[in-house]
Structures are given as C-alpha cells and as structure tokens.
Amino acid sequence: MPTLYVLQGPDKGRTYEVLHSPTMIGRESHDLPLTDNTISRHHAELLQESGTWFIRDLNSANGTYVNGVKVFKSLALKQGDQIRCGTTLIVFGGIRKNTGIPGELGSSLRIDEDGNLVESAIMATAPSMDDSVIIAGPETSSAVGNLRLLYELSTAISSIFDQQQLLEEVVDIIFDNLPADRGFIMLRQEDQQELVPAVVRYRSKDHSGKITISHTIVNHVMNNQEGVICSNAMRDPRFTKGKSVHDYAIHSALCVPITVRDRNIGVIYIDTTVATHTYSAEQLRLVTAIGFQTGLALEHARLYQAGVQAERLAAAGETVAYLSHGIKNILQSLQSAVDMVQLGLSRNKLDVAKKGWTILSRNMTRIQNLVLNMLAFSKVRKPKLVMIQLNQIVNDAQEMLTGQAEEKRVALVPDLDDSLPSIPVDPDGMQQVILNLVLNALDAVKPDVGIITVKTHFDSQAHEAVLMVGDNGAGIEKERLSAIFRAFDSSKGQGGTGLGLAVVKKIIEEHEGKVEVTSNIGEGTTFTIRIPTAVKPVLDSGGTAGPAN
Numbered sequence: 001m002p003t004l005y006v007l008q009g010p011d012k013g014r015t016y017e018v019l020h021s022p023t024m025i026g027r028e029s030h031d032l033p034l035t036d037n038t039i040s041r042h043h044a045e046l047l048q049e050s051g052t053w054f055i056r057d058l059n060s061a062n063g064t065y066v067n068g069v070k071v072f073k074s075l076a077l078k079q080g081d082q083i084r085c086g087t088t089l090i091v092f093g094g095i096r097k098n099t100g101i102p103g104e105l106g107s108s109l110r111i112d113e114d115g116n117l118v119e120s121a122i123m124a125t126a127p128s129m130d131d132s133v134i135i136a137g138p139e140t141s142s143a144v145g146n147l148r149l150l151y152e153l154s155t156a157i158s159s160i161f162d163q164q165q166l167l168e169e170v171v172d173i174i175f176d177n178l179p180a181d182r183g184f185i186m187l188r189q190e191d192q193q194e195l196v197p198a199v200v201r202y203r204s205k206d207h208s209g210k211i212t213i214s215h216t217i218v219n220h221v222m223n224n225q226e227g228v229i230c231s232n233a234m235r236d237p238r239f240t241k242g243k244s245v246h247d248y249a250i251h252s253a254l255c256v257p258i259t260v261r262d263r264n265i266g267v268i269y270i271d272t273t274v275a276t277h278t279y280s281a282e283q284l285r286l287v288t289a290i291g292f293q294t295g296l297a298l299e300h301a302r303l304y305q306a307g308v309q310a311e312r313l314a315a316a317g318e319t320v321a322y323l324s325h326g327i328k329n330i331l332q333s334l335q336s337a338v339d340m341v342q343l344g345l346s347r348n349k350l351d352v353a354k355k356g357w358t359i360l361s362r363n364m365t366r367i368q369n370l371v372l373n374m375l376a377f378s379k380v381r382k383p384k385l386v387m388i389q390l391n392q393i394v395n396d397a398q399e400m401l402t403g404q405a406e407e408k409r410v411a412l413v414p415d416l417d418d419s420l421p422s423i424p425v426d427p428d429g430m431q432q433v434i435l436n437l438v439l440n441a442l443d444a445v446k447p448d449v450g451i452i453t454v455k456t457h458f459d460s461q462a463h464e465a466v467l468m469v470g471d472n473g474a475g476i477e478k479e480r481l482s483a484i485f486r487a488f489d490s491s492k493g494q495g496g497t498g499l500g501l502a503v504v505k506k507i508i509e510e511h512e513g514k515v516e517v518t519s520n521i522g523e524g525t526t527f528t529i530r531i532p533t534a535v536k537p538v539l540d541s542g543g544t545a546g547p548a549n
Helices: 140-157 163-177 215-224 243-248 281-346 350-378 390-407 427-444 500-510
Strands: 003-008 015-017 023-026 044-049 052-057 064-066 074-076 082-085 088-093 109-112 122-127 182-188 195-202 211-214 226-231 252-260 263-272 386-388 411-415 423-425 451-459 464-471 514-520 524-532
Touching: 052 064, 140 163, 140 281, 163 182, 163 195, 163 263, 163 281, 195 263, 211 215, 215 226, 215 252, 215 263, 226 281, 252 281, 263 281, 281 350, 350 390, 350 427, 350 500, 386 390, 390 411, 390 423, 390 427, 390 451, 390 464, 423 427, 423 524, 427 451, 427 464, 427 500, 427 524, 500 514, 500 524
Parallel strands: 109 211, 411 451
Antiparallel strands: 003 015, 003 088, 023 044, 044 052, 052 074, 064 082, 082 088, 122 226, 182 195, 182 263, 226 252, 252 263, 386 423, 451 464, 464 524, 514 524
C-alpha cells in the first residue's frame, strides 16, 4: 500500500500508511487525521481504481492541489507527487510496481572467501564522490537521462525513513533503469565488520539462484571507496572454479560502495547475463552516484529516527515527571488523611476520624480520575457508540459529584431538555467528559456562592445535541483560552494535572463533535459541546467531487 509523508505543516514529519480505499484526508479523518486548521474536516479522499491511486477533493474550503494544479474532479497520483491541502504539503510515496523477484537474504548470497573470484575481474573503477558522475559522457541525451534518474531517486528516497523500505526503493529504481538480471545490497552492522545482505533481487525466476561475489572485489570497493566493473569473467581462466560464473554466464557486473561521511557502510551489486551487453564506465559512474545518494538517504533516515526517539524520550520524561508530581501530591494527601483517621480512632475522636475519612475519599476520587484521564489520553481509539439519552449520562455523573459539590457548598443545577433524542455516543467516554468539566468548574468557583449549571438541548437545524457546563467562577484570561486544551497546561498549580480539558477535547473529537469555550473575567466560564445526533453515513465519493473544469 502507498505511504504519505508530511513535509510541511503542523504535522511535519508524520508518516501515514494508506490501508484501504477510499481513505479520507481531513481534520476529522480516522485514517489520516491532520491538525492543520486550514484543512477541512473532510478535505479529500484517496481512491484506488484498477491498480492506480487517485485523489479527489471533497468540496474543501481551501482546495486540494497536486504539483501546484488544483484538483477539480479526481487526479491520478504517481510516485513523488506533492499534495497540498491548506498549508500542509504531503508527498505521495506511491506503490512502485514490483520490479523483479525478491530473494532470501540468508541463502541467496555468498561472498567467495576462497579466492576463486579474484581482482582480475576489475576492469574499471570510479570514485564514490567523483564530481563528473553525470556529465562525463559525450552524449547529452544520456547525461540528461542520468540526471533525471538521480533526481527521481533523490525525490523517492529523501522522504523515506524506514531503512528496509528505502533500500527496496533503490533496488526498484536500479532495476527499472539499468539492464540488471540480479542484484543485492549489503550493509555493515554498527558493531560488526561483516557485511549482511539487506536486499536480494532477481529480474525473473530464470535468473534466481545463489549469487557469488569475490571477497577481493568487495574488499577493494570497501577499502578504496570506489565502484568497479567486473567484465568478461567467463574468459578468465582463473574464474573456472567459480560455480556462479558457469551457472549464470555472468558477462558483466557492477559493485559500488554506499558511503556516509567518508566511511563505507555497504555495497550495491548488480550483474547481467545479457551476452551483448557489457556495463560501461558511464553506467559505473551512475551506479556509484546512486550508492552515494543511498548513503546520504540512509544517514538522513537514521538521524530522523534518532530525533524522533529523542523527542519521544523527552516527551515521556516530561510526562512522567509531571504526572509523578501530581501523584505525589495526591499520595501526600492520602497519607495525611490516613494519619487523621488513625489519630481519631486511637483517641476515640470520631469527628477527627470522619474529617480524615472525607479527605481520604476525596483524594481516592482524584487519583481514580487521573488514571481514567491518563488511559483516555494515551491512545487513539474509536468510540464504542450506542444510542443513549445524553440526559441519563448527565444524571449519572451528577450523582457521582453531588457529594463533592455539597462538601464545598456549591450549587449543582441541572437544566435538561426532555425532548432531546437518543444520540450515538460512547457512554463511558461522555461520562468522563462531563466529570472533567464539572470537576474543573468545582475548582473554579468559590464556596457558598458558587453555581454550576449543566444544560442540554437539541439543535434541530444543525441536528446536534448540545451540552453546556457553566460556572460563575473567576473566568479565564483571553490569552490563556488558546492553551487550555493543551495537555499538562494547568493554571491550578499543584492541584491540577493539565489532562482534564485535553481529554475532553480528544473524546469529543473522536465523536466527530466540537467543543468551544467562552469566558469573561469575574463572570465565569461556559464550555459548549456539540455532538451529531445521528451516525454520519459513509461519503459517496461520486457526489462529493469539485466542480468540473
């Protein structure tokens, strides 16, 4: 299946596998979710027809462009096409038709260690970083063709960050453009000197079999950082013991280094059994340049993966530190409550024990809510939708929070629309949303004067159920409104984890809904949630195309 690489935009660096047809691109897509605000919720879709992938715009607000051309109906995609949706630039890593037959890495390749194939097979060499790689030949058309090939190679592999996929792509391009019957790529492992096969390929079943290459030639390529041509091996009497030479009548072969920062990390080898063809010095320079480009791409992929890993470790460390701090505060409160209960019981002071028990119960609820938020935030999931009354979920949540509201002497006022129809929601997820919003409001209001309202109603025009949770607290500054849904961003000091509102936004977006917030300093804050009242049908791609030219 094809792969999409995000080169520009808020999701830069992400890679998406297209697993089925059709696949939607958009902010509300489960397959290719993008966070770019200039992308529509249902922006475009990818379709496969007769083995070819097409992109179709879904009447998006800002349009879909392929290589700078606006897509009106649908457009066929090919390897390396650049797709622009809003400010996001995506490269289509399309499927290259399977070129050749893969060989088994362990049994298809052998390096001759016995000297049966020796250095007399080297007919010409080319340095791995020769400046005359392309324009050395006198034929202009051939030079332009080589330049085009290197451009295609660079475009194809520059955005591939998986090593195996990158090497497969290199072999595909070589087999598409050069007369090679067999080929392989060998790489040196980080902690070893031995070369290990990474890709083995045959043009057809007629050419499959064990490939034998001279250890001397491999050493020459690795030690001298230059590619070599091995030609007319059948006519050299010193090759009579080489079984591969006799069985497959090798007339010409190329072996070039894969170079990274002045060190060789592997080799690319191809050979042909075509009697009328012998590899030329120009082809040697071309494949040597391919080896050099491959080394750069491998190093780029390694650095990218190292950067991703470093970001993951940093994010994990920050998350652990932040959550550990929050959990530590809760545990300290729990320990204080336990001490109070023990003190009250030991001195027969039930009022002290009761007070400690209240603190204990409150902090048990805090840690339970933290764990539920961590689980909800830590993974992408599709909600388990069932048709249910939203009012029922609100009532269940209110029962769970009545004790805390009474303890703080805050009024919890429901205002529920009895005409609200059943809607498709995940009951557990929606209950977590309501709990988080009401708990957030409880922290915002003052004792004795605090009022929290939970209101539901049906928007018949938009076909949406609306849930509003409001409070008369201190309000939120305008400059902070844009950050309140960001994970671990909390204004509660040691009393908050910064996960509650982030989880609210995540769960509502998983329901293909929207969450908005309005706030005025000194007056309070209201969160408004809108949820579709019916399961959205699968888009009919035939009816969503853009206008015709």
